[in-house]
Amino acid sequence: xxxxxxxxxxxxxxxxxxxxxxxxxxxxxxxxxxxxxxxxxxxxxxxxxxxxxxxxxxxxxxxxxxxxxxxxxxxxxxxxxxxxxxxxxxxxxxxxxxxxxxxxxxxxxxxxx
Amino acid sequence: xxxxxxxxxxxxxxxxxxxxxxxxxxxxxxxxxxxxxxxxxxxxxxxxxxxxxxxxxxxxxxxxxxxxxxxxxxxxxxxxxxxxxxxxxxxxxxxxxxxxxxxxxxxxxxxxx
Numbered sequence: 001x002x003x004x005x006x007x008x009x010x011x012x013x014x015x016x017x018x019x020x021x022x023x024x025x026x027x028x029x030x031x032x033x034x035x036x037x038x039x040x041x042x043x044x045x046x047x048x049x050x051x052x053x054x055x056x057x058x059x060x061x062x063x064x065x066x067x068x069x070x071x072x073x074x075x076x077x078x079x080x081x082x083x084x085x086x087x088x089x090x091x092x093x094x095x096x097x098x099x100x101x102x103x104x105x106x107x108x109x110x111x112x113x
Numbered sequence: 114x115x116x117x118x119x120x121x122x123x124x125x126x127x128x129x130x131x132x133x134x135x136x137x138x139x140x141x142x143x144x145x146x147x148x149x150x151x152x153x154x155x156x157x158x159x160x161x162x163x164x165x166x167x168x169x170x171x172x173x174x175x176x177x178x179x180x181x182x183x184x185x186x187x188x189x190x191x192x193x194x195x196x197x198x199x200x201x202x203x204x205x206x207x208x209x210x211x212x213x214x215x216x217x218x219x220x221x222x223x224x225x226x
């Protein structure tokens with residue numbers, strides 16, 4: 001079953017603009033992670049935020065986590081055409097296996113030059 | 114260079130055939146995973162293994178089998194019992210501490226002909 005759901009399903013922006021993607025989940029988590037997937041390729045780990053953290057930065061990425069609303073957002077600032085990819089959130093569920101992530105369906109981001 | 118290697122990149126299966134997808138890692142990771150991805154969809158967990166000689170069913174294990182005889186290897190067999198096997202298959206590994214995230218292979222695209 002899908003624990004995380006990304007929103008929107010697709011997002012198209014111009015180069016230089018910021019892109020915001022959201023993830024909602026259903027049950028309490030240990031941490032939430034964001035991954036990127038270029039078309040036809042494997043996923044690449046971007047950033048992890050723990051349940052006791054509210055915000056985290058990595059380069060042009062900013063992730064927030066609101067455990068009271070069971071939601072997270074990924075902000076990509078000053079987007080580039082090379083940022084075009086699908087972005088997935090993944091959750092590590094409290095009480096679940098420490099070795100198992102559940103992924104959402106992803107947001108397809110298109111950055112137009 | 115450390116990483117995960119999936120082979121083959123493309124695989125064609127005839128009706129009624131079993132096929133095996135290879136996944137090898139040299140990251141010294143304890144945990145390995147198989148996910149299935151259908152077009153426009155998220156990742157669904159097929160099987161996972163936390164240690165050698167042990168593995169657990171994921172959400173969609175029917176029609177699939179795995180083995181974990183070596184730490185480095187986690188092959189997936191798609192059996193004839195899997196009625197809709199056409200999909201993109203992704204293998205991943207983890208150091209056992211979920212806070213490090215997953216490392217993914219580049220995937221195998223399986224098509225039934």
